[in-house]
Amino acid sequence: MTTSSDAKADLHRYLQTAREALLWKLEGLSEYDIRRPLTPTGTNLLGLVKHVAGVELGYLGATFGRPAEEPPPWLGDDAETNADMWATADESRESMVGLYRRAWSHADATLEALPLDTIGKVPWWPAGRDEMTLHHAVVRVLTETHRHAGHADIVRELIDGDVGERKDRDSMAPGDSAWWESYRNRLERAARQADDRSAAQG
Incomplete structure (x- = not known):
């Protein structure tokens, strides 16, 4: 047994587990099932993926001076309310999953390149209260992703009864x-x- 720890590796491992769990919840479902709202506030599987992609691009990209090359339009100031929480009929499963994978690669590059005590500025937070360390940002994204993976657990169970963290370990x-x-x-x-x-x- 070892008690040594690499903080970056620990953070990344738990974040990656949540990412993969979230994407697994889409597997084997129809276009309708991955998009249909199953709570009064509209929670749906593909919308959760779309949302966390934006979270990663923001907190682990733009906050540290590494904005996405093509920022998604639903993250703009003129986007409609909750545009990042659902996918339109024209936004394919492949495009949303691809965006999420690119977002997490972009985020991983930020984590690899910068020390955890690096200070970033969150563009959408008020001036004077807009700074955070990379460590704080990763913990925030990790927590957000696990929270939404939990939402996805419940939504998937409501759709077809499928449950669990991963295909090979349902817990x-x-x-x-x-x-x-x-x-x-x-x-x-x-x-x-x-x-x-x-x-x-x-």
């Missing part, structure tokens, strides 16, 4: 569909009992 308790149905019913009963108890104590 789920063992059990067939009957076991999961029984487990869910048990949780439902416990929730109702707790609610009844709370109401009685009123």
Whole structure:
């Protein structure tokens, strides 16, 4: 067992895990399923990919003087609200996934080239409160990506029941569909009992 650590390598490893988990959630689904909104606020799989691509280009690119060669139009000041959270019919799966892969290559190059204590300026933050270190930026992007990968877990489960972090490791308790149905019913009963108890104590 080793206790030595390389901060950049650790940050990159966990970020890459989240990136790949997010993209895996698109596999095997139709164009409709990767785009359809499954929450009242419109959360959808391809939109999550589009969004995190912009996050990487911004925090691990433009913030450190390395803007994208062709900034996506939905990141411009005149873009419509939430334009980065869904894909239009003309924005293909291939183009969005390709953009995300290019964004993470661009971000990785920033991480490799600069020390973690490098100071950058976030272009869309208010002047005087717009500085952050590269370390802070990577942690922010890593956290954001894992958060949205979690959203994607739930959305994918709602679409076809597919769950887990990766194809080769689902990180789920063992059990067939009957076991999961029984487990869910048990949780439902416990929730109702707790609610009844709370109401009685009123």
